[in-house]
Amino acid sequence: MGRLLTRTQIRRIVAENGREVLAHPNMQRERANYQHGNVSTFAHSIRVACLAVWLADRAHLWNRVDLKSLVRAALLHDYFLYDWHDWDGGTHRLHGFTHGNAALLNAMRDFRLNAIERDSISCHMFPMTPTAPSYVEGWLVTAADKLSATRETFSLDRFNKGKGGKGDRNVKDEERAR
Ligand SMILES: [Fe+2]
Numbered sequence: 282m283g284r285l286l287t288r289t290q291i292r293r294i295v296a297e298n299g300r301e302v303l304a305h306p307n308m309q310r311e312r313a314n315y316q317h318g319n320v321s322t323f324a325h326s327i328r329v330a331c332l333a334v335w336l337a338d339r340a341h342l343w344n345r346v347d348l349k350s351l352v353r354a355a356l357l358h359d360y361f362l363y364d365w366h367d368w369d370g371g372t373h374r375l376h377g378f379t380h381g382n383a384a385l386l387n388a389m390r391d392f393r394l395n396a397i398e399r400d401s402i403s404c405h406m407f408p409m410t411p412t413a414p415s416y417v418e419g420w421l422v423t424a425a426d427k428l429s430a431t432r433e434t435f436s437l438d439r440f441n442k443g444k445g446g447k448g449d450r451n452v453k454d455e456e457r458a459r
Pocket residue numbers: 358359380381405406426
């Protein structure tokens with residue numbers, strides 16, 4: 282790919298490659314589960330996917346990355362399907378360590394995943410979990426997740442620009458791009 286991708290092109294790539302995942306009823310349920318502050322897991326997952334594609338583009342990794350696997354893994358990396366703030370039983374402390382596997386089990390139940398997607402989802406919390414990602418796609422998802430969660434270094438508002446807010450408002454953008 283010659284020219285660097287624009288924000289609109291990145292959103293279109295995510296919408297097209299993530300169509301099956303984004304349309305699933307369980308993914309739609311993630312609109313009601315909140316992640317960081319007032320950002321839903323659904324919106325967070327789209328941000329991570331956009332940022333992972335942006336990182337792949339800016340690092341010129343196109344010949345090393347399977348784009349569809351990258352987008353799907355990023356969209357499913359937090360597919361644990363509960364609001365971890367409400368998670369009871371005293372185990373919510375372990376959420377950071379266990380939710381990669383919970384996401385993987387749910388995702389394997391709902392979708393046909395390849396090895397890149399499975400590994401990238403289960404290892405996305407590295408180094409909190411002992412196993413590092415085995416594929417470059419997994420490293421991109423891990424990096425994008427951390428950048429997205431901390432909102433450091435990059436202005437993630439690039440993906441919300443003009444909408445004047447956070448949370449699910451940017452999701453409407455994704456839907457328009459679909
Ligand atoms: Fe996560």
